[in-house]
Amino acid sequence: MLPLRFYVESRPWFLAEFGTLLALFIAVELVKTFGAGSGRSKLMMSSATTLLAITPILFAFFARSFGSPIAFEMSTLSAFGSVSLAVAIAAKTDRTRAMSLVASGFLVLFATSISEHSQAVWIAVAWMSVCVWHLVANHWEKLDVCLPDSVRPTVGVRPASVLIAVVLCIAGGLAVRNHVGPANRMTNGVMPTSGGSKWSDPAARSGVGSGDAAIAAKDHAESFGAVESEIFLESTESSLFDMVNEMIGEPKQKMKWDRRQAMGNENLIPMHDQAAKSEKGGSSFSTDRMPPKKHRQFEDAKENAVIQWDGPTGIRLAMQRFDTFDGVDWTNSADRSNDKLSQREIDQNVWFFDPKLESRALSDSDLVTVNLLKVLRLDSTRFPAPMMTAGLHIKDVNRQDFFGIEHDGSLFMPERDKIPPLTVVNLASTQVMEDELWDRLPDCQTKLDASEQPTSDSTQHPYQQLQDIVAQLRTEFTFDRNTPTQTDNPVEEFLQTRRGSDHLFATVAALRAREIGLQSRLVTGFYVPPDAYDISAGHANITPDDIHFWVEVKLDDGRWFELEPTPGYQQPVYTPSLWLSTKRFAAAHWMHGLLMVALGVVTYLTRLIWIDWLLTAVWSLSLLLPSRKQLGIAMRIVETRASLIGKARPTGKPQRDWLEALVVRDLQMRDHVQQFCDVADQATFGKPAPIDRRRLNSLVRALNTKQLKSMTNETMA
Structure with missing residues (x-):
């Protein structure tokens, strides 16, 4: 579930939910390990397990109440996963644990199937590999329980089994590749958050609309989504340069004495008012401008949005470029008007590409980002486009003469007064790496x-x-x-x-x-300001204030x-x-790197010492555990120490025989080992009896890595 939710949901709510799940899981495991048996611990464990199962549902209600809704299907799948985890924790029989495994497998396969990412299948392959590894390991554990005289599994059986399973998964995927049709979005939608013409939900992040009947762009023609319609509405809104004048002021009128014509002051305001309809843009831009005037008609961002942007925020959408400056005025001297857009069909859609950026966009699709632009009241033939926009696509438009390249390189629609309102444009832009x-x-x-x-x-x-x-x-x-x-x-x-x-x-x-x-x-x-993004609508409203x-x-x-x-x-x-x-x-942390390398070398050379200290600390903390678990921990500590010096217990060899072989030359330690093994046998196969913690403690501390190493050297000598 992490890949499906991490990149699209509110980060604080997501981290809080999964942090709560992790904390509850750790709490249950601690209670099971250190407090098993008492009535209070059972109550705590059952309460934590129940809370673990319903945490995604609780967070779904809270997040929606505080304005950060979580998709219904994502909460359902997360609840399904948390319930399977709770079942695994509370399971008393192998059949119940198997049901938990089946549930987790369904969750992995379902999440993989609904993901649109091409690499999502590797999650399922990794899960199946872990399952195969578990089955092979479980097979050898069953043989070990039978206590045969010796078990010598082939070293490569387990890796080979997993490798064969992975190869079969990949082969199966390649076999069905290109034999399954592309996924299609359902018009009616499957769930409230999948979009469609019949559903509406603030947590929706895709689909074919943002409201009822938005797909047709008829009942609510101004709603934004993947709405690509032939319906065009007439508009009398301002052009780009009208907005520039209103935001930063009109260019100053230079007083030239060779030619002058008087103009009455009464004409100043009417000329400013009419600029929204008469000025179409120019070939120059002056840096010497009057202070801007305040306009009340631009206070409401939603009502006065000129375009809507479905893409990343904090970016810039270019419309005109100037490359020549004379000290006051900017003009454009470049001329790309003779360049023609090339037409290509991609996934049954007709795209038109800038010839200078086409090869890069088609050669490396990972660096291409496609976003949606919807024109509302922009009185211009130019497309506001991100940096390095390589191509564009409008649904059902396949005529190359509909699009062109302006003198400065901007994409536009020639032989029109403006881009028709409510036109939805797909813009493909290439990214540039810092390298x-x-x-x-x-x-x-x-x-x-x-x-x-x-x-x-x-x-x-x-x-x-x-x-x-x-x-x-x-x-x-x-x-x-x-x-x-x-x-x-x-x-x-x-x-x-x-x-x-x-x-x-x-x-x-x-x-x-x-x-x-x-x-x-x-x-x-x-400029697309981050605060202009409407979470419920899934797009940003761009107003004249954003020039x-x-x-x-x-x-x-x-x-x-x-x-x-x-x-x-x-x-x-x-x-x-x-x-x-x-x-x-x-370059910034080379000194820290040298220190880390030195620390790593020292850590490796002294690994026997500090690992022995950690094992001793673990043994000290086991004082609160039941007697049987103390015996098990003591045995694991001794086995771990022996493994560190290269004398691990051979597979299938009884623990008593192995311990006695280690201390065969130390009579005092041999007596301690025999007493320890007798107590362990009594606790495992007979009636539980109290153990002598002091004697067991002396055995664990005596059989440290240094002592075991000296005993081994004496035995070899």
Whole structure:
């Protein structure tokens, strides 16, 4: 159940539930070991076992009451597993234990069958391997109970049996591979949390809708889910650049004396109001802007969402890019309008890929993430897309002329006024590993004037210099969209006041990246804030307040990765490979590593001493146990000590004969051993009788590893 629940549920509730199960299991085992026999211990054990069985059900009620619902089927399966564990603990007969094993096997196979992960089958293979190992071990234990003169099992029987079982499982899986059709989601759903048109549950995390009849996008056309419909609604909402103007202010009007036309003040407000309908976007972006005006119509996030995003939060969705800066205005000089998207059919779905990213997306599917974007009120033909978006897919659309690549590389729908509202788009984006940022940034030299002060060490790696630039902006500058510019050079003013809007943070970061010899560009789009995610609906509502600016830097293979210089926004996550993480850990903790190696060597060389101490401590704690268990622990301690010096008891040899052979040359110890064996035989096969703890204690402490080693050497001599 761990893989099915760990990554999708509330982490605190999940850890609390399984921590409670673990604590109850340990409590039951402690009571069984140290308190068996008394009425109070039986009551405690039965209470803990019952609580162990119903813990998942209790947590399901509590979690749902506190706003973190657990899927009904997940709670049911967890309860099934906890009940099978409780049955195994409370079992008195082999038949009951077998029923617990069958129940756990059903749980493993069922969880494997409903999992969508391609590697989930290995859980079932591992479980079957453990079962085969248990059966083989149980076979030899039964032979050992019969006390034959000697039992000499073949060394490779047990591993060979498990290996054959694993091979058979793999062969069976390969035999049915590609002979079973793909899994299809049921329209009506199977359980409340599986989605569908007939169910609705706040714990649902997949399915075909988020409410009744959402699949048709008719009764509640604005509900979000895997709703891909041909129904398009008309909209008169703002375009992207209207939102930019409302969030960070209008561009300043430059007063040119060669050509001027007077404009009355009464036109200022009407022009601002009409911008939402008239301005479609431009080919430039000015950094010199007026303070933003407050608009009451953008206070309600849910009612004013322009797009909805079903994917990770804390990321950026780019819409337009600018690569040329003249000191005040950003423009775009790149031209990718002649590039055509390539059409491919994947799993009976038509996808359209960017030719520059297609090969990477198709060659390594593990680095590709597919998310859903739903357009509500976005008056633009451009698709808001994550970094390195390689392709897109819209249900039932297979015409290549529906999509294109803008001059700056953004994906868009040509020959339209805007993307039709309620269009659901599948966006496939490729991930970039941190290793690539260290390997694929071109070698560069810092380009600074003599009067400028470097912001980072020019001898460092370019990626390290970028990190220093971002860190300085995020720590030494203040993000404030209400700060007006007083001069005609907003960038210089921003560097002096160290306060400004996010477009100035992005501009300075882009310019400093160019100073160290890298290609950079300004990006405008949306930020997906973590608090915008609606748990019950399963998506994030993106509003005009989420307009944002950031920077992209070019790698040597033509791809662009993003940087986040503005404080208050989550930085992009570039996951290092295992090799890079290992090297970093070794570099940061090499001294600790040397100490650990030295400690390991000392621990290994002194293993006989400290293991003997631990065994002695265990024997001291056994004072509270019944006499029969004390005898068993004493025998196990002696056998463990003998195994440490290479004199383990041969399989099938009686314990009395083995002990007497160990102390054959020590008459005093031989008498103690004979008395110990007599008491053990009496406790095992006869009427239980009190034991002499003092005499038993002297035997256990006398037969330590040092004494056994000296006795063995004398015997060999």
